[in-house]
Amino acid sequence: MLQIQVLKNNTEQVKQLLQVKNFTQLHLVDEVIALDDDRKKTQTQLDELLATVNQASKEIGKLMAAGQKQQAEEAKTQVANAKLQIEPLKASLTELEQSIESILFQIPNTPTPEVPTGKTPEENVEVRAGGVKPTLAADAVPHWDLAKKYNLIDFELGNKVTGSGFPFYIGKGAKLQRSLIQYFLDFNTQAGYLEYLPPFMVNTASAFGTGQLPDKEGQMYHMPADDFYMIPTAEVPVTNVYRDVLLKEAELPKKMTAYSPCFRREAGSYGKDVRGLNRLHQFEKVEIIQIVKPSESNTVLLEMVEHVEKLIQSLELPYRILRLCGGDMGFASAITYDFEVYSAAQQKWLEVSSVSNFESYQANRMKCRYKDADGKNHLVHTLNGSSLALPRIMATLLENNQHTDGITLPKVLQSYFGAEQI
């Protein structure tokens, strides 16, 4: 969530920026500022009363010790009177704090100045593109047909055992998946990211920390017996490693990478976009995450974009990088770059990575701070990105590299896969 101080000090600027994100409930900003002023007044009053009670309690102790029982009793009635005022003040303070928090939860992160205005994905801005779109033979087929032809993935079997969107990868399909994970993790750790293999379920505190709750509750699988959520991305467990942590400046930046399956209910999405590997309820992904000083997050974002770009280039896939417009960005993000690869048989761009700077929005929720050289505490900035999401990479690799007699793998994968082609 945004810091109330920022809302207060830059009210008009914040409102303007929020409009870039198509956030229209600007009255919430004024409301929360007014509530916070109330909160301060209430707290000052309450603190003063509590101070008199504390003072009186000490007096009573002394009076009792001195044997002056009657005066002690008088002081006690004074305390009792003060307490009558304290109770309602406490109640309204709690109420104010809750209202403030619930409003702050409803206000999305402000976009950075580079973020283009716009409402739909069509208004995203292409930053650059690379690679060459292959020319396929006339009989080229989409990946779901290739998956069947070479016995790589069985969608129907997944339907039977679990439900749609939970495919089985089999034989060379499973091995290719495993090779990709291994390659991605190696690529990331070589760039200085520390590998984590996180829990695949998280508790509610963690889901709040990274912002999945309360706004995206319906997107996650929930295990009511234990009140756990299946993770929709490794970002959730890995970023929460530093929830409620006060770091030393010298410890930053923290660079982490993690493989995990991702579980998404994808409620309300049907139709043509969900065919094959394009949209699944369970898929695999390797994520990169950084926790950095605020002054460095802009540079680090670009560094992460370049990192992902190199990874895609090494797979020899045609790609483009988009800077998302305000309307297409996530709630907690300040700026997001999407990576898409061109799936030649489907003749479609497929999103395979999304790299975002959350600035202090997640950090404020998670209370992740660092102590600077002067001993002052500041919120960190958090960033994350996919490096990479597996299914659409696999779909594109299969489609773009198909020949009549097989599917050639890019060089970097051959040693991992143990063969040059499928």
Add this chain to the structure above:
RNA sequence: GGUGAGAUGGAUGAGUGGCUGAAAUCAGCAGUUUGCUAAACUGCCGUACGGGUCAAACUGUACCGAGGGUUCGAAUCCCUCUCUCACCGCCA
């Protein structure tokens, strides 16, 4: 699943009703000493929200796993919950 023990500041760990926001030790920071390093010595060293200030100093309140309760007063007593550890059972 059963039984028992526990949860205190960055860490270890004292503290059973007022003198405790919290001993001591370690770690950390600053300085003195020192040919360098090490050692020794001195000082500082929790967080949040307020007041105050240009900024400090200073100052109020809250916080000893979480939430309630008893009391003039709670880290300390009572209740509930969560988590951790140990042993047993089960098990990849």
